[in-house]
Amino acid sequence: MVDVLIIGAGVTGAAIARELARDERTILVVEKELDVCEGTSKANSGIAHAGFDAKPGTLKAQMNVRGSRMMEQLSKELDFPYRKNGSLVLAFHEEDLKTLEELLERGRRNGVEDLRIITAEEVRALEPNVSEQVCGALYAPTGAIIDPFLMNVAFAENAFVNGADFLFGAKVSHITRNQETGSYTVRIRTVKGARKEHYGQNAAALPAELTIEARTVVNAAGVYADEIHNLVSARKIHITPRRGQYLLMDKAAGGFVSATVFQCPTAMGKGVLVTPTVHGNLLVGPDSENIEEKEGTNTTAASLSYVLSRAGLTADRLPARQVITSFAGLRAHGDVGDFLLEEAEDAPDFYDAACIESPGLTSAPAIGEYMAQLIREKHPAPARPHFDGTRRGTPCVSMASLEERQKLIEQDPAYANVVCRCELVTEGEIVDAITRPLGARTLDGIKRRVRAGMGRCQAGFCMPRQMELLEEQTGLAPEEIVKSGADAFILFGESGKGVSV
Amino acid sequence: MNTRMTRQIVVIGGGPAGLAAAAAAKKNGAEDVLILERDRVLGGILNQCIHNGFGLHTFQEELTGPEYAARFIRIVEEQQIPYLLSTIVVDLARLENGRIAVSVMNRSEGLFVIEAEAVILAMGCRERPRGALNIPGYRPAGIFTAGTAQRFVNIEGKMPGREVVILGSGDIGLIMARRMTLEGAKVKVVAELMPYSGGLKRNIVQCLNDYGIPLKLSHTVVDIKGKDRVEAVTIAEVGPDRRPIPGTEEEYTCDTLLLSCGLIPENELTGKLGADLSPVTSGPVVNESLETSIPGVYACGNVLHVHDLVDYVSEEASEAGARAAEYVSGKDCAAGEPCAIRAVDGVRYTVPAVLRIGKMRERQVIRFRVGEVFRDAEVVIELDGKSYRSVRKKIMAPGEMEQVILPKKDLEEIKPSVITIRIRTNM
Numbered sequence: 043m044v045d046v047l048i049i050g051a052g053v054t055g056a057a058i059a060r061e062l063a064r065d066e067r068t069i070l071v072v073e074k075e076l077d078v079c080e081g082t083s084k085a086n087s088g089i090a091h092a093g094f095d096a097k098p099g100t101l102k103a104q105m106n107v108r109g110s111r112m113m114e115q116l117s118k119e120l121d122f123p124y125r126k127n128g129s130l131v132l133a134f135h136e137e138d139l140k141t142l143e144e145l146l147e148r149g150r151r152n153g154v155e156d157l158r159i160i161t162a163e164e165v166r167a168l169e170p171n172v173s174e175q176v177c178g179a180l181y182a183p184t185g186a187i188i189d190p191f192l193m194n195v196a197f198a199e200n201a202f203v204n205g206a207d208f209l210f211g212a213k214v215s216h217i218t219r220n221q222e223t224g225s226y227t228v229r230i231r232t233v234k235g236a237r238k239e240h241y242g243q244n245a246a247a248l249p250a251e252l253t254i255e256a257r258t259v260v261n262a263a264g265v266y267a268d269e270i271h272n273l274v275s276a277r278k279i280h281i282t283p284r285r286g287q288y289l290l291m292d293k294a295a296g297g298f299v300s301a302t303v304f305q306c307p308t309a310m311g312k313g314v315l316v317t318p319t320v321h322g323n324l325l326v327g328p329d330s331e332n333i334e335e336k337e338g339t340n341t342t343a344a345s346l347s348y349v350l351s352r353a354g355l356t357a358d359r360l361p362a363r364q365v366i367t368s369f370a371g372l373r374a375h376g377d378v379g380d381f382l383l384e385e386a387e388d389a390p391d392f393y394d395a396a397c398i399e400s401p402g403l404t405s406a407p408a409i410g411e412y413m414a415q416l417i418r419e420k421h422p423a424p425a426r427p428h429f430d431g432t433r434r435g436t437p438c439v440s441m442a443s444l445e446e447r448q449k450l451i452e453q454d455p456a457y458a459n460v461v462c463r464c465e466l467v468t469e470g471e472i473v474d475a476i477t478r479p480l481g482a483r484t485l486d487g488i489k490r491r492v493r494a495g496m497g498r499c500q501a502g503f504c505m506p507r508q509m510e511l512l513e514e515q516t517g518l519a520p521e522e523i524v525k526s527g528a529d530a531f532i533l534f535g536e537s538g539k540g541v542s543v
Numbered sequence: 544m545n546t547r548m549t550r551q552i553v554v555i556g557g558g559p560a561g562l563a564a565a566a567a568a569k570k571n572g573a574e575d576v577l578i579l580e581r582d583r584v585l586g587g588i589l590n591q592c593i594h595n596g597f598g599l600h601t602f603q604e605e606l607t608g609p610e611y612a613a614r615f616i617r618i619v620e621e622q623q624i625p626y627l628l629s630t631i632v633v634d635l636a637r638l639e640n641g642r643i644a645v646s647v648m649n650r651s652e653g654l655f656v657i658e659a660e661a662v663i664l665a666m667g668c669r670e671r672p673r674g675a676l677n678i679p680g681y682r683p684a685g686i687f688t689a690g691t692a693q694r695f696v697n698i699e700g701k702m703p704g705r706e707v708v709i710l711g712s713g714d715i716g717l718i719m720a721r722r723m724t725l726e727g728a729k730v731k732v733v734a735e736l737m738p739y740s741g742g743l744k745r746n747i748v749q750c751l752n753d754y755g756i757p758l759k760l761s762h763t764v765v766d767i768k769g770k771d772r773v774e775a776v777t778i779a780e781v782g783p784d785r786r787p788i789p790g791t792e793e794e795y796t797c798d799t800l801l802l803s804c805g806l807i808p809e810n811e812l813t814g815k816l817g818a819d820l821s822p823v824t825s826g827p828v829v830n831e832s833l834e835t836s837i838p839g840v841y842a843c844g845n846v847l848h849v850h851d852l853v854d855y856v857s858e859e860a861s862e863a864g865a866r867a868a869e870y871v872s873g874k875d876c877a878a879g880e881p882c883a884i885r886a887v888d889g890v891r892y893t894v895p896a897v898l899r900i901g902k903m904r905e906r907q908v909i910r911f912r913v914g915e916v917f918r919d920a921e922v923v924i925e926l927d928g929k930s931y932r933s934v935r936k937k938i939m940a941p942g943e944m945e946q947v948i949l950p951k952k953d954l955e956e957i958k959p960s961v962i963t964i965r966i967r968t969n970m
Contacts, residue, residue, distance in 0.1 A: 289677075290674070294814075337770055339681065339682075339770075340679065340680050340681040340766075340767075340768075341679045341680065342679045343677075343679045343765065343787075345679075346677060346679060365674065365675060365677060366672070366674045366675055367672075367673070367674025367675075368674060368677060368679075369682065444654070447648075447654055448653065448654055451648075451653040451654055452653070455650040455651070455653065456650065458648045458649055458650050458652075458653050458654060459629060459649065459650045460581065460631040460633075460648065463581060463631065466631075466633065498669070498672075498675075499669045499670070499672055500672035500673065500674055501691075502669060502670050502672055502687075502688045502690065502691045503669065503691075505691060506691070506694055506695060506698075506699055520699075520701060521701075524684065524771075525683070525684035525771075526684075526771075527683075527770060527771035528771065529771035529772055530683060530684040530771035530772055531684060531771075531772060532684050532685075532703065533695065533701040533702060533703060534701075534702040534703070534704065534705055534798075535701070535702055536700055536701060536702065537695070537696045537697075537700050537701055537702045537726050538700055538726070539726065539727055
């Protein structure tokens, strides 16, 4: 029996796990993929929104503003990249100027600090590359950019070293409530490579099926949160995957804008933005499209060209030739109109952290706090005696000063051995990404932790070397190594066998 | 950074270009040459090119890639030119004294700076990845550049696929179509966006035609299916605007998509140094000495412009090495006024792009590529707008490098300020 079982190791689930780990209780995070940060958390804008967009009085507004305020301090405690670069919402005509006034008023009611409307001249002084058509902008100095992968990883790692266990490759298939005891029986099916991680122990393989008893269940299942909720509740909810597509550009284009530049929002979302990333790339997107398929993270020619043309309104000289990759993410758009953060009415001790669409990433720290508090009020527990809310991330050689680099190399010469030449990622960093608590087991896991293969050649040169390190550190056979999913294997066995007849 | 050393010539890259450049520099009198190689062995990409066809021009025999590399490695060893392996250059900067600070990192010595009188850039190129091609669809495992697949098969001894579709008909893609077939995989089709192949004619014959692998010109990939591993690829015909024509889509079941869609010279370091780069080649702009806009910094091989045959890389690199040796010897002759070479009417670029007549060799080789297929056309050279010479060619294609030779004595006589190279068709 575990005290709390959290479904989903995305940023929401991981943030809740970390907050709950402050108290002495057993926590198990159950994730269907082989790593943390495999759903919506890995494919979004990487923005810590200031909070002027959400409707006042909603949970979205509350969580957004609280999350935004927590973010900088949290980035220091948990050592993930954060940069307060400010946000701009551009107006192109009279009507837009009215929208800016509304956003300003909304932002003030939500408690966003230092918001103001600036003139076209001021916009151009801040951002020389924006379009000539701009006639004004809303400026939010508290807007920031973060590394969405590392924030998720940091929450999960910190929860883990403070006692939370994790199951990977473990998909919840049934949940039933025991009417006598009030606890939940959670049935799980696993995939190839599924494992249990317990801090201080080697990962253990999982059987094809298993059952876990849990006192409390938290549903942080992203686009699948409706299916999980509907397993226990008669009050059905529905989540529509709302797809957004992005294009990422080379670091050579990273200085094109310094702030996160939005256009005026529409009913379908905040519109296409142009932003630097914390690592110095340029990101444009997303569009917004309701789809049915919960795994529909494919990009489409029509959307990618739409994103480029919309972004072209923000800045007509957009360096479109510098695109190095494109991707799609799915917003978990619920039919309830707001984040669903509550105990299910007809299922005691079953908590939803569902319908987490934008500003979900920004809100994650606040949602973690909020959900933990809800559970704590119902089931108080003493504080965990040696809780440590801080984490040291993997050192980043490419961003380090010369002195820092020198020091790292003195500690371990592997920090001088570059594996990924485009992003200047060293053997030392990759080995750390694999061997640190809750370390990477997949190529994408390495990429999201230390950026190996995230550069302009997209792992063309370093993939074989990364696989070699993964083999050395984990004992996986080359044929067992996957990109991300259980069946995303890279190799088919040995060459040199000649033509088969 | 405590460690500091000085070198006459630092060669960045130990592939075919770097090896030939270092050997030539030493042969031409430079005593103190050092090669920096990021991989664990010398030889560069040739190590994974186990097919034959290398060295016909240089050695008048057909060698495999590793054999060709071994010849140059032997020369470098015999000349006792030192080299550092698993060593990456992280920065290049020009110092006030005109020398180049080469910031270097490796496991054994950590982080250190080499002060070089001259630097030869020989970093090669990389392949254009899927993301840069804007191919829509899922992002499963099983999408490789042809060169990555080649490394898996030939060096790692592993098969990256069983049923293969190839996009792009660059030479590595063509070579890999054959290699994968010989290894027992089924190569279903090679699709090429352009109406002509980007590879050598001989490779189309020997790698596709001989194995019955279809080449679909004016086709591209419009969708990739498969969440974890590639399951299918959709190919469509493209119109003259290179956009897919609706209704022409064909789906191929496969587990692997190989990409051979162009090579990009790796000039991030060159950019940091502030050298002028050509938007056409993505390589540095060089003069007759293969010197970049930064004095004492030379470039050769695929970092300068993408070559079709390694023999030309070796030839060009030898020249860069010799020029760098002359530079460090201090025996500089008068350069004369620079004369720009304009590439127009079907000529995409020339290397070099600038000539200083005083510094020319007796016979100056000008290499270029054309932008489309030309049949029975003439390469016309004009000096200050006046026709100087023309050469008739039966066929010229973008996949093959072309060259013309300019005699120094003619240019000394005429002293042109602009040389124009164009293609004249009979139309």
